[in-house]
Amino acid sequence: MARLLVIEDDQRLGEALCSELRGAGWTVSWARDAHTARQRVTEGWDAILLDLGLPDGSGLDVLKELRGGGSRVPVLVLTARVRGPDKVKALDLGADDYVTKPFWTDEVLARLRAVVRRSEGQAPPTARTLRVGGCVLNLDAQRLTRGDRVIALTPTEWAILAYLAERLDRPVRRGQLSDAVLQVEDAHESALQAHVSRLRRKLGPDAEHLQTVWGIGYRLTPGEGS
Ligand code: CA
Secondary structure, eight states, X not given: OOEEEEEOOOHHHHHHHXXXXXXXXXXXXXXXXXXXXXXXXXXXXXXXXXXXXXXXXXXXXXXXXHHHTTOOOOXXXXXXXXXXXXXXXXXXXXXXXXXXXXXXXXHHHHHHHHHHHHHHHSOOTTOOEEEETTEEEETTTTEXXXXXXXXXXXXXXXXXXXXXXXXXTSOEEHHHHHHHHXXXXXXXXXXXXXXXXXXXXXXXXXXXXXXXXXXXXXXXXXXXXX
């Protein structure tokens, strides 16, 4: 049975969530504050549901520590509607998805299933290849191929593709991507855009998998068969 940690300080919401999630087949533990959450996040969960507004700190700090420690457990963030910037920040810090309060439990369940599925779909370290449409990306050999043809990429184009591939199917902020892949003197939005357009041209018929996420940045989506 999949194990889930719910981090939520609101008594009624926490009770409702835990009961519905148990009903849906999860084994659920509940942490009500950041202090307890910090102690428990590394206990080998299959997923974590994280409220950002906790009585003794921000869920964002819990997330930052968790990812800083190298954990890749799927995290679904719960945010209040009025705190829009937190969503972007949570994604930057490595949240897999978010749900805005108030929400239907069905939506939480569907998104949880999706983030767990995605994390299970990540290629194991021994075979780091993935399919993007008709192309195959080999992250170890740093090679992009279509059929038996190698598609030549510049180091920056490769870095963009690899960075998005490591975060497959998740939106990545423009600023985060350019910080990660561009030289400082080159790090402005138009430079990133130029690299992305060239990369899309090289991807040809598979360019549709390198999507623009409006207001955020880019996302690489897997193709059929992956
Ligand atoms: Ca709260």
